Amino acid sequence: MASESVALPFTIEPTTAPTPADHRADLIANPAFGRVFSDHMAMVRYSEGRGWHDARITARKPFPIDPAAAVLHYGQEVFEGMKAYRLESGGIATFRPEENARRFQASAARMAMAALPQDIFMTAVDELVRIDRDWVPTGEGKSLYLRPFMIATEVFLGVKPASEYLFMVIACPVAGYFGSGCVSVWVSDAYTRAAPGGTGAAKCGGNYAASLIAQRDSQTHGCDQVLFLDSREQRYVEEMGGMNVMFLRDDNTLVTPPLTGTILPGITRDAILRLARDQGLTVEEAPVAIDEVFEGAATGRYREAFACGTAAVISPIGSFRRTQGEAVFGDGKTPGPVTLALKKTLTDIQAGRTNDPHGWVHMIG
Numbered sequence: 001m002a003s004e005s006v007a008l009p010f011t012i013e014p015t016t017a018p019t020p021a022d023h024r025a026d027l028i029a030n031p032a033f034g035r036v037f038s039d040h041m042a043m044v045r046y047s048e049g050r051g052w053h054d055a056r057i058t059a060r061k062p063f064p065i066d067p068a069a070a071v072l073h074y075g076q077e078v079f080e081g082m083k084a085y086r087l088e089s090g091g092i093a094t095f096r097p098e099e100n101a102r103r104f105q106a107s108a109a110r111m112a113m114a115a116l117p118q119d120i121f122m123t124a125v126d127e128l129v130r131i132d133r134d135w136v137p138t139g140e141g142k143s144l145y146l147r148p149f150m151i152a153t154e155v156f157l158g159v160k161p162a163s164e165y166l167f168m169v170i171a172c173p174v175a176g177y178f179g180s181g182c183v184s185v186w187v188s189d190a191y192t193r194a195a196p197g198g199t200g201a202a203k204c205g206g207n208y209a210a211s212l213i214a215q216r217d218s219q220t221h222g223c224d225q226v227l228f229l230d231s232r233e234q235r236y237v238e239e240m241g242g243m244n245v246m247f248l249r250d251d252n253t254l255v256t257p258p259l260t261g262t263i264l265p266g267i268t269r270d271a272i273l274r275l276a277r278d279q280g281l282t283v284e285e286a287p288v289a290i291d292e293v294f295e296g297a298a299t300g301r302y303r304e305a306f307a308c309g310t311a312a313v314i315s316p317i318g319s320f321r322r323t324q325g326e327a328v329f330g331d332g333k334t335p336g337p338v339t340l341a342l343k344k345t346l347t348d349i350q351a352g353r354t355n356d357p358h359g360w361v362h363m364i365g
């Protein structure tokens, strides 16, 4: 069976051992994030000369990789994170997938990897969701998390951009982040995430590998998450390990650091900025000095803060902590009203509970 909708046809090979329906129901009832996977995966190969080929949807299983594959040594890898939602109407949809396809190309370009045509990215995701549609959970905040990624598979220890790549998509059902409370955030003074000219705007595994120690450090300081400052002066807010960050000031301005190359251009970030404008807030993409946040939390100038990204959508921030003290918003536990309103608007659009004024919802079936 082949889908002829794109230049590169996908061969569809359904698994011969699907997870029994009752077991699947147990698995998706309350999955721990990233530990439960669906039955299938998408795979497409690339080699210089042949281009993209061998596109298939197949049973999810381990695959052999040569110990000299370039990704294992020099970390040539990029990824995406997106979700398929079951809509009120019963259909299934993703959210702005063209943006993920575009960003995947930009990340790959930064890592000197082959460009994956957007229609191959889109078809791989759509076909995987279609075949694993029963893995898309029903219920508030639940979704099928999709992880497209690409690795350098050329067998060669020389240091150069690889000539062979493997693009894949895997999927896992996830529960919503129901926690009604706020996260506490450690402002790292020991580590930075990205420097000008570096890879901060690329969604690559290497950025995450480099941030793990800072995330662990935040926990030793009793915090849930880490916030990175700019690498030049350690003065300006950048982002969290895997989420963008925004602040609401008392003049009804939503402010977030600008995309200057060191911050990951979040699709959730972009959507929230547009929804905030729709709701009459002033939106500012401008440098945010960390001292101003600490002073502003004390004076009431800074009223709310939140992190945003596909996985948690919006994560309200109750407090920031650093060596010199603490900045607390409200009582440090209750999410702010504007944060909650933005979260509701966005999740209502994603779940098809309200109309979709910007055409962000992509129906899969």
Ligand SMILES: *Cc1c(COP(=O)(O)O)cnc(C)c1O
Residues within 6 Å of the ligand: 081, 203, 239, 240, 241, 242, 243, 244, 264, 265, 266, 267, 268, 269, 308, 309, 310, 311
């Ligand atoms: C993926 C990611 C984000 C959030 O991007 P979304 O498109 O909103 O999911 C923010 N920061 C980093 C470092 C990321 O990798």
